[in-house]
Amino acid sequence: MLWNNIQDILIFCKKIVDFHSTRCYYVGSGTKFHIESEVKRLTDTKALRDRILLSGLKYKAIAEQIGITPYTLQLKIENDTEFKVSEVDKLSSLLDLSLQEKDQIFFAK
Numbered sequence: 001m002l003w004n005n006i007q008d009i010l011i012f013c014k015k016i017v018d019f020h021s022t023r024c025y026y027v028g029s030g031t032k033f034h035i036e037s038e039v040k041r042l043t044d045t046k047a048l049r050d051r052i053l054l055s056g057l058k059y060k061a062i063a064e065q066i067g068i069t070p071y072t073l074q075l076k077i078e079n080d081t082e083f084k085v086s087e088v089d090k091l092s093s094l095l096d097l098s099l100q101e102k103d104q105i106f107f108a109k
Contacts, residue, residue: 043079044108051095051105066090 052062063073066087075081083091083106092102 042082042107043077044105045077045079047105047108048077051097051101055095057094062091062094065094 052059059070059073063070066073067090068076068087072081076083076087088102088106091097092106097105
C-alpha cells in the first residue's frame with residue numbers, strides 16, 4: 001500500500017491490533033510510506049483441531065478446564081490471540097500430547 005500523507009498512516013495504524021507486527025518505512029524520496037502487516041502464527045490450527053476432535057472433548061469443556069471462555073479458546077486456536085504458557089501446558093495435558101507433538105502444534109513455523 002502506498003500512502004499520500006501522514007494522516008492516512010495514522011488512521012491505518014489505529015486499526016492494527018497488538019498481535020500484528022507492523023513495519024513502516026519510506027518508499028523513495030517523497031512523502032509516501034509503505035506499511036506491511038505481518039501476522040505471527042505460532043499455533044498449527046489444523047493439527048490442534050484434529051487432536052481436539054480425536055480427544056472427543058468439546059470446546060466448552062476444554063475452555064472450562066484451562067480457565068477461559070469457549071470464544072477465547074476459538075480465538076487462540078485461530079491465532080487471533082496467543083496462548084499463554086499455562087494454557088498450553090493445561091491443554092497439552094488434556095489432549096495427552098507428547099513433548100514433540102506439543103512443540104509441533106504450539107510452536108509451528
